[in-house]
Amino acid sequence: MARTPVTGGNWKMHTTLPEAIALAQEVRHRLGSQRLGDVLLFPPFPFLAAVADKVAGSHVNVGAQDLHFEAKGAFTGAVSAAMIVSTGATHVLVGHSERRSVFGDTDEIVAKKLRAALAAGLKPVLCVGEQLAERQNGTTFAVVDRQLTVALDGLLADQLQHLIIAYEPVWAIGTGLTASPEQAQEVHAHIRAWLATRFSAAFAANCRIQYGGSVKGSNATGLFAQSDIDGMLVGGASLTADEFAAIVRAGRAVP
Numbered sequence: 708m709a710r711t712p713v714t715g716g717n718w719k720m721h722t723t724l725p726e727a728i729a730l731a732q733e734v735r736h737r738l739g740s741q742r743l744g745d746v747l748l749f750p751p752f753p754f755l756a757a758v759a760d761k762v763a764g765s766h767v768n769v770g771a772q773d774l775h776f777e778a779k780g781a782f783t784g785a786v787s788a789a790m791i792v793s794t795g796a797t798h799v800l801v802g803h804s805e806r807r808s809v810f811g812d813t814d815e816i817v818a819k820k821l822r823a824a825l826a827a828g829l830k831p832v833l834c835v836g837e838q839l840a841e842r843q844n845g846t847t848f849a850v851v852d853r854q855l856t857v858a859l860d861g862l863l864a865d866q867l868q869h870l871i872i873a874y875e876p877v878w879a880i881g882t883g884l885t886a887s888p889e890q891a892q893e894v895h896a897h898i899r900a901w902l903a904t905r906f907s908a909a910f911a912a913n914c915r916i917q918y919g920g921s922v923k924g925s926n927a928t929g930l931f932a933q934s935d936i937d938g939m940l941v942g943g944a945s946l947t948a949d950e951f952a953a954i955v956r957a958g959r960a961v962p
């Protein structure tokens with residue numbers, strides 16, 4: 708069963724409002740009207756509505772980089788799932804490694820955020836991945852298994868029809884050290900096998916798994932060529948419309 712490629716641009720804490728609008732317009736322009744799989748932009752919170760407005764009617768959708776798990780209340784500085792939905796965004800990153808390492812999101816917090824996203828109808832991109840020391844001591848699969856187990860605990864396949872998983876080895880993020888296509892494929896295949904055991908073979912065959920970590924136009928084709936890599940989650944290279952469009956175009960043709 709062919710899975711539609713899905714490539715996301717995680718802008719992280721970059722751009723101002725005018726820059727975000729210009730980048731969204733430029734990405735839309737570069738991609739043209741041809742459907743090149745699913746394309747997602749993850750701008751900073753304050754620019755979600757403006758970016759959603761700029762890509763309305765195109766094949767590009769918008770997501771937030773994080774959310775808070777509470778629905779509302781005295782949580783100064785936090786952003787709820789309903790707030791994100793009200794901007795026109797449809798997706799949300801959950802458990803990005805920078806949220807885990809810089810902001811202290813534990814596996815349990817990630818699980819709560821994932822539930823809050825699902826309850827509000829947001830399509831979650833659940834990020835997992837090992838640190839360099841974990842790869843070196845041979846615990847990559849164990850780390851990814853733990854992250855998936857806790858995040859998806861108690862959830863049913865029916866609730867997760869729109870789930871996207873992003874495998875982002877922490878040592879490859881922002882370092883220029885991309886995982887080789889073979890290294891990435893090995894973990895993607897492992898994640899798919901895990902999903903088959905936890906849910907079903909059909910669920911695993913349908914679920915899209917993105918790779919993230921120093922993806923560029925020049926290495927995207929080799930990554931996309933791997934059978935279990937269904938898309939890219941791009942940081943730095945997504946801030947340049949040309950480069951991001953080249954990565955999207957490296958994806959397999961839409962079935």
Ligand code: 13P
Nearest residue numbers: 717880881920921942943
């Ligand atoms: P880079 O592409 O800058 O390595 O970032 C990857 C990432 O963290 C995407 O979420």
